Amino acid sequence: MSKQIFRLSLNSTYKESEKVPDFVTEIQEKSQLEEDTTGDLMLLLSEAVTNAIVHGNKLDEKKKVEVEVKINSKQIISTVKDQGKGFNPEAANDPLKEENLLKDSGRGIFLIEEISDSVDYLDNGTTIQFSLNR
Numbered sequence: 364m365s366k367q368i369f370r371l372s373l374n375s376t377y378k379e380s381e382k383v384p385d386f387v388t389e390i391q392e393k394s395q396l397e398e399d400t401t402g403d404l405m406l407l408l409s410e411a412v413t414n415a416i417v418h419g420n421k422l423d424e425k426k427k428v429e430v431e432v433k434i435n436s437k438q439i440i441s442t443v444k445d446q447g448k449g450f451n452p453e454a455a456n457d458p459l460k461e462e463n464l465l466k467d468s469g470r471g472i473f474l475i476e477e478i479s480d481s482v483d484y485l486d487n488g489t490t491i492q493f494s495l496n497r
Contacts, residue, residue, distance in 0.1 A: 367394055371430040373412065375420035375445075379428075383409050386430070394434050403478050403495055404432075404439060410471035411443040411491050419445030419489060438480075439495045449487035 371386045373379040387408060391401045412428055420426035426446040433440045452472060476482050479493035 365435075367434045369393075369432045369434075373416070373428045373430070374424050375416045375422055375426045375428060376424055377416070377422075380409070380412050380416055383412055383430075390432055390434070396434075396439075400439070400495060400497065404441070407475055407478055407493060407495075408432075408441060408443070410474050411441070411493070414471045414491075415443050415445035415447075418450065419447030421447065437497055439497065440492065441494070442490060442492045444486070444490040447489055449489045451488060452484045 369386070369390050371382065373382060384405060387401060387405045390396065390404070396404070408430065412430060415428040416422060420428065428446075429442075429444045431442045475491070475493055478495075480496045482491065482493045484491055
């Protein structure tokens with residue numbers, strides 16, 4: 364299988380985040396992804412895009428979230444970039460700690476790190492890149 368690249372550009376609104384499922388369905392159809400892999404990709408991209416829109420771009424409709432998914436025979440590498448100020452991933456709330464169990468934040472990063480085979484935070488935290496092995 365040769366490398367395939369898929370891109371999606373979103374405005375920073377909740378409505379725009381609703382484009383992620385159709386985007387992942389398109390990827391599945393064109394890349395013959397297995398259902399489990401497609402489910403993981405859907406969850407990962409949904410969490411990363413929501414974090415970029417809400418926490419990165421602060422729901423500023425003028426700011427964009429850029430999504431890129433590269434697929435080859437061995438991996439799916441996804442990159443989500445926002446136009447925010449960035450963040451320190453080490454400072455994110457650990458949702459498993461008792462004091463954070465009822466907090467709304469921290470779960471997205473936790474899920475991404477748990478499900479992905481690798482995760483990198485780039486550009487001062489404005490970009491997250493994660494991969495799934497095939």
